[in-house]
Amino acid sequence: MQTGSPLEASTRPELSNDEADRVEKARDEANNDGANHDEAGNDEADSDETDSDEEENQAFSEVLASIRQENIVSFCIETRGRLDPSFSIESNPSQAQNATLEPVIFGSYHAIFPVKFHDEVRWILKVPAVGTKNHFDSSSAAALRSEASTMRLIRKATSIPLPDVFAFDASLDNDLGAPFILMSFAEGASAYDVWFDKTIAPEEMHARRTQILEDLATVMIQLDQFAFKTGGAPVFDQDGTIAEIGPMRCVDHQRMLERFGKDDEDETPLYYTAGPFDSPRAFYRQAIDREEPSTQPVYQGARKLLQLFLDWIPDLQAETPFVLAHPDFNFQNILVSPQGQLQSIIDWDGVAAVPLSIGNKSLPSFLTRDWDPAMYAWNEDMERGTQPDGLWEDSPETLQKYRREYQELFQARSSSPSGNNPSMTKLSLYVQNLVIAAEDTMCRFEILKKFVEEIMPSVLDMAEAGERATLEEDFNVFDISSGLANGTLEQRTTDLLRRGFETLLS
Numbered sequence: 001m002q003t004g005s006p007l008e009a010s011t012r013p014e015l016s017n018d019e020a021d022r023v024e025k026a027r028d029e030a031n032n033d034g035a036n037h038d039e040a041g042n043d044e045a046d047s048d049e050t051d052s053d054e055e056e057n058q059a060f061s062e063v064l065a066s067i068r069q070e071n072i073v074s075f076c077i078e079t080r081g082r083l084d085p086s087f088s089i090e091s092n093p094s095q096a097q098n099a100t101l102e103p104v105i106f107g108s109y110h111a112i113f114p115v116k117f118h119d120e121v122r123w124i125l126k127v128p129a130v131g132t133k134n135h136f137d138s139s140s141a142a143a144l145r146s147e148a149s150t151m152r153l154i155r156k157a158t159s160i161p162l163p164d165v166f167a168f169d170a171s172l173d174n175d176l177g178a179p180f181i182l183m184s185f186a187e188g189a190s191a192y193d194v195w196f197d198k199t200i201a202p203e204e205m206h207a208r209r210t211q212i213l214e215d216l217a218t219v220m221i222q223l224d225q226f227a228f229k230t231g232g233a234p235v236f237d238q239d240g241t242i243a244e245i246g247p248m249r250c251v252d253h254q255r256m257l258e259r260f261g262k263d264d265e266d267e268t269p270l271y272y273t274a275g276p277f278d279s280p281r282a283f284y285r286q287a288i289d290r291e292e293p294s295t296q297p298v299y300q301g302a303r304k305l306l307q308l309f310l311d312w313i314p315d316l317q318a319e320t321p322f323v324l325a326h327p328d329f330n331f332q333n334i335l336v337s338p339q340g341q342l343q344s345i346i347d348w349d350g351v352a353a354v355p356l357s358i359g360n361k362s363l364p365s366f367l368t369r370d371w372d373p374a375m376y377a378w379n380e381d382m383e384r385g386t387q388p389d390g391l392w393e394d395s396p397e398t399l400q401k402y403r404r405e406y407q408e409l410f411q412a413r414s415s416s417p418s419g420n421n422p423s424m425t426k427l428s429l430y431v432q433n434l435v436i437a438a439e440d441t442m443c444r445f446e447i448l449k450k451f452v453e454e455i456m457p458s459v460l461d462m463a464e465a466g467e468r469a470t471l472e473e474d475f476n477v478f479d480i481s482s483g484l485a486n487g488t489l490e491q492r493t494t495d496l497l498r499r500g501f502e503t504l505l506s
Contacts, residue, residue: 059267060111062132064104067178069113073099075175076115076123079167079182109269109349114185122185123166128349129269131179133172139273141170141179142233143249143350148181149236150324150351156240158222161344162186188335188343195331195366196392198385211340213402216364217409219342223360226324228353231283232276234324245322247273248352253440254291280321280355284310284431288438301481302445306437308484308494309451312501313431316356323359327351330365358435361410362428367403370396371433373446403429430505449477455500462499471496 077099081088089097098118105112113125130140148168154160163183170179194208226242233248252270259266272290277283288307294300326333327350335344369376378393394402407425430451437447456475463471471493480497483489 060106060129062134062268063111063127063129063178066132066172067111067127068176069101071175072113072125073101073115076117076125076182080117080121080123083166107347124163124183124185125176126181126183127178130271131172135268136172136179139247139249139271142235142246143271144168144170144179144181146233146235146246147348147351149240150234151181151183151348152240153234153236153242154223154324154348157225158219160219160222161342162348163344163346186335186344186346188337190331191334191336192331192366192391194336194338194340198392208340209402210405212334212336212342213406214409215336215340215342216334217406217413219345220326220360221410221413223324226353227320228322228324229320230276230278231280231322231353231355232274233352245276245353247275249273249350250287250439251350257442277322280316280357281311281313283322283355284313284435284438287435291441294441297485298478298481299441299445301483301485302448302477304484305448305477305481306434306444308497309434309448309501310438312498313357313434314427314502314505318356321356322353323356324351325354325359325362328365329362334364355431356424357427357431359424359428361424362432363403363406363425365432367399367406368429368432369393370399371429371447371450372436372443373450374443427505445477448481451501451504452477452480455497455504458503459496459500462496467492 077089077097100116102114102116105114109129111127111129113127115123115125117123128136128140128144130136145168148165148170151162151165155162155164163186166182166184168181169176172178174180191212195212197205197208200208228245230245231248232245234242235244235246237243249271250273252272255270255272259270274286274290275283277286285307288303288310291303293303326345326348328347333345333347334342335346336342370378376393377388377390378395379388382388382393383395403426407423410425433447433450437444452475456471459475460468460471475493475496480489480493483493
């Protein structure tokens with residue numbers, strides 16, 4: 001599978017077999033996530049295109065062994081009767097008894113137990129993969145409470161379509177023996193299926209894509225009302241209002257990579273807590289500041305280069321520099337009608353107040369694919385309609401076109417004279433991918449290479465005539481990283497690098 005322009009052998013750090021396997025596994029997971037979703041009502045989630053039951057049962061074996069599945073239906077009936085007296089067992093026993101538990105659906109981090117009632121109403125019980133005695137800790141409990149409470153708040157205060165949370169329990173001390181969120185079953189097709197519908201004319205495809213982006217901009221701008229001075233996960237009072245911003249739970253990519261390299265069969269997600277954050281810069285750097293530095297000089301230098309880029313992200317000077325945002329704003333969590341109208345935004349696990357630059361005005365992740373080359377699989381055959389081995393991808397030119405369109409949509413929907421800072425959407429392209437590079441070492445070098453390549457034209461324009469020949473040869477991610485690692489990078493090069501970076505983000 002093509003993953004973008006390869007680095008020359010002389011400028012690309014060698015990946016170990018374990019690292020290469022992990023990159024390929026990440027691509028496979030992205031392929032599964034791009035077209036399927038946990039909380040959706042389309043038939044695809046139940047199709048043969050999902051991961052095999054055998055593999056998923058292994059990953060969720062502890063949860064499946066501990067949860068009392070025999071109690072799920074009765075719990076749903078009892079909950080629905082309490083919320084809707086017309087559905088009580090006493091008033092209509094035949095209807096109340098007629099509910100069934102459908103086959104479990106497995107996501108990346110959750111097992112989903114769908115329940116179908118007699119009247120075709122469907123609910124889901126969402127149980128975290130870590131929802132067992134051995135793995136469910138206080139940070140996981142806090143994350144579940146924050147997710148469920150935030151969903152209720154957003155549903156009450158905005159018109160953003162998302163599942164209705166009926167009940168939740170952030171403990172194992174309940175009739176089900178597992179922590180859970182019980183919510184409505186979201187109807188709709190994965191946005192991926194509509195975005196890449198190859199059965200329709202190009203004009204109709206563009207119209208549907210524009211409809212998706214218009215609806216997303218219309219609803220996401222409503223999260224402006226949830227702005228904060230600090231970043232992290234919302235903590236709620238008993239009455240459902242946000243009391244404070246607390247620590248947030250983050251996926252520990254580094255430890256999961258190390259476990260994968262040891263052939264550890266345990267696939268339970270690993271997390272760490274971070275924050276709350278008093279500045280966007282502290283948020284950007286939290287992942288890279290906690291990692292164990294590599295012993296390889298080129299990776300040491302890449303880490304230093306990334307730290308420079310993170311520190312050079314412009315300070316927005318906002319009184320409330322953090323805003324509530326969806327934690328994984330991508331195809332698999334966006335459900336639409338066949339014509340592209342937004343139906344639901346699902347999977348708010350990990351929702352937090354994040355810097356404005358990656359907040360509610362950010363580009364959806366499916367529009368930034370080309371800036372994460374290790375995960376980007378576009379090739380020219382796709383433009384000719386050749387079915388790919390994995391997911392369809394848009395070309396860099398197509399992605400750039402729709403990025404501009406999404407930015408213009410936010411500007412048009414702004415009520416402020418300044419245009420509600422439409423450049424925030426543009427800025428998110430760069431900050432999103434720098435944060436990915438900070439969190440995931442396997443994506444880091446390729447993302448940094450992309451940045452240096454994009455900076456290069458501005459650097460050459462700024463350079464003196466006598467510098468250009470040397471810069472054309474030496475201004476690359478490998479030489480810059482090596483210079484940073486051994487302390488030989490000239491200050492002039494650093495200055496040009498910074499000016500080029502600032503120009504790119506302006």
